[in-house]
Amino acid sequence: MKSTIRSASNHRVVRTLKRTSPLALLTVVLLVLAVPSGMVISSAFTAPDQSLRAAASVPAWQQLPSEMSRPQGISPLLDSAPIPSPDKVAAHLESTLKTDGGGAFTALVKDAVTGQVLFDRGGSDSRIPASNMKLLTAVAALRSMGSETRFSTRVLAGQAPASVVLAGGGDVLLGAGESAPDQVVGRAGLATLARLTVQSLKENGVTGAVSVQLDDSLFTGPALNPAWSLEDVAAGETAPLYPLALNSARYDPLKTTGPRPQDSAITTAEAFAAELKTAGAASGLTVAPGVGRSGSEAAASGGPATGSGGDAGPEVLAEVQSATVSQQVDLMLQTSDNYLAEALGRMSAHADGLPAGNDGATATVMKQLTGLGVNVDTMRLADVSGLALGNRVSARQFAEVVRAITSGPDPRLRNALAGFPVAGLTGTLDDRYGDDSTAGGAGLVRAKTGTLNSVIALSGYVVDAEGRLLVFSFIGNGLMPGAAGNKAALDRSASALASCGCR
Known part of the structure; x- marks a missing residue:
């Protein structure tokens, strides 16, 4: 009975803290959870801790916190804890x-x-x-x-003198605005990418109308898996796959249900063109209407998947990078x-x-x-x-x-x-x-x-x-x-x- 009462009380505290501050939520996770954080390696699960051997019959990780305390890590589990029957x-x-x-x-x-x-x-x-x-x-x-790898979305100099190529590198969490380094969705922003592109175009002496092309050749095979139900696709459970997308192929980052864009690459390229038009207005740059798919300039530049820069191929005019693989x-x-x-x-x-x-x-x-x-x-x-x-x-x-x-x-x-x-x-x-x-x-x-x-x-x-x-x-x-x-x-x-x- 005591165990049942304790568990119910634990849940009420957790439910209350969910409605309060993020600090309170973090504290209850640190103090109540019986799990290690993502940074703990396997030895920390089982390393002996002599200070806990005389613990009370109710383990510390299942007791209610009596006060807010300074974060000081999580004690390792006892190697002597019995294996259940x-x-x-x-x-x-x-x-x-x-x-x-x-x-x-x-x-x-x-x-x-x-x-x-x-x-x-x-x-x-x-x-x-x-x-x-x-x-x-x-x-x-x-x-x-690896956990720290990031995906690059690049703008390359096109084959025509006043053209640019938006090259998808696998980041489907792009944001429409300025890059947000503390976010996962929107860590790389199209507004930032457009601004950096305008700077490079100005340095290269480009004026007048600029055309935008799209290279989404990184992903191969059918964009839509034939094993998926078309009803699920229509409902927005997934969508055709491309190597760049806004908000994980969502129209609005705050709405995670409902239909998704069926061509997230073109949708993203059109959004980039709009940002490029805005960023270039003060410099006398305009953007030609329409976005077309190009060849594989990104592949020729060494591939847009990770890291920055390529060894050969078109000039990289601008680049933004995603959140890490771990994030x-x-x-x-x-x-x-x-x-x-x-x-x-x-x-x-x-x-x-x-x-x-x-x-x-x-x-x-x-x-x-x-x-x-x-x-x-x-x-x-x-x-x-x-x-x-x-x-x-x-x-x-x-x-x-x-x-x-x-x-x-x-x-x-x-x-x-x-x-x-x-x-x-x-x-x-x-x-x-x-x-x-x-x-x-x-x-x-x-x-x-x-x-x-x-x-x-x-x-x-x-x-x-x-x-x-x-x-x-x-x-x-x-x-x-x-x-x-x-x-x-x-x-x-x-x-x-x-x-x-x-x-």
């Missing part, structure tokens, strides 16, 4: 992991440090994973490109943006020397997972966002990927930790874990969500009540569309792991 974990999950009206859940729970399987219900069965697929894309992006991965996981996921997949393929299309993206994901030691023999990928119904991934494979992120030997993957939504607080888990049956996981569970018409999934990690880091994956297929109990079943199951004193 598989029988007791099963007893909890068998009572919570039940479908509402049809279909079935598969599941796998592992101890993160040892890899011991604590619960397995069809964990090796291949299932439609929905947006849990983005966990695989995150791993591929961080391994193939984009965090945004992708938090918001579950399909368009951003597909763009990151194509850029991962490009970094691996493969064609930057859907086939290259799926091949890169498989390659990077294999490099981690994940067995991909049964895996089938039709896209890298999880929107396609042709994807097949098992709960075991997801649990292994989450374990690689939290505790594996590749430190680059720690950069994905901060992107996992936090139950009841952030991202796609913001409005969940709000009732008595799930309050025990509020602020503690970190997991990637996934939802399609008859599919629901949740894969992530949690520290249990005795201080043991667990990774889990729950996948439901063949479910009754719209049945409210299925999402609640996954949340109750993750909360049961958070509350588990299952030695």
Whole structure:
């Protein structure tokens, strides 16, 4: 009973702090969450801390904060924390992991440090994973490109004397205004790019009318994946893929639902031309009407994917750079943006020397997972966002990927930790874990969500009540569309792991 009361109280505090200041929210995350931050590497999960060995029966990370305190990091987990008993974990999950009206859940729970399987219900069965697929894309992006890589959007001197070429380099989070260095969406701005272009044109003695062309040749293959439902495309779940877009191919950065531009490259180029017209007015420059697609000037200049500058080819007149790959991965996981996921997949393929299309993206994901030691023999990928119904991934494979992120030997993957939504607080888990049956996981569970018409999934990690880091994956297929109990079943199951004193 005390545990139940404590969990409900925790959730009320979290819910209250969400309505207050960002500082309060940060503090409760630091003080209450039983998870390390994205900068913590695997040794910090398990390094011994003698000062905590005499801790009270209620762990510090599950106690309510009594006051606001100065951030001072998170204590490492105890290496002596007991591994839960598989029988007791099963007893909890068998009572919570039940479908509402049809279909079935598969599941796998592992101890993160040892890899011991604590619960397995069809964990090796291949299932439609929905947006849990983005966990695989995150791993591929961080391994193939690195966390600090940025994508360049350039303006090149065209072949005609008074022409410029806008060259897409993979940044689909461009902003229409000035560059905003402290933002992820809009870190690179078209107004800044236009202003820098005008400066270069003036230095080159260009006057009069300037024509704008577009080079979007970086991405290859069909812009629209034939595995996607046209109804999903019409609803704005995704759109044809191009290597440059405003606001992740959204008309308005504040509206993340509804139809998207069907040619984000032309839409972006037209917006750039308008900014160029405004920026050049004081210098006597005008912009010729219309934007046309050019050849591959960007490819001739060394490729626009990362870094700055090329060895040969057209002169680079101006350049702006995106947020880092790590920041984009965090945004992708938090918001579950399909368009951003597909763009990151194509850029991962490009970094691996493969064609930057859907086939290259799926091949890169498989390659990077294999490099981690994940067995991909049964895996089938039709896209890298999880929107396609042709994807097949098992709960075991997801649990292994989450374990690689939290505790594996590749430190680059720690950069994905901060992107996992936090139950009841952030991202796609913001409005969940709000009732008595799930309050025990509020602020503690970190997991990637996934939802399609008859599919629901949740894969992530949690520290249990005795201080043991667990990774889990729950996948439901063949479910009754719209049945409210299925999402609640996954949340109750993750909360049961958070509350588990299952030695």
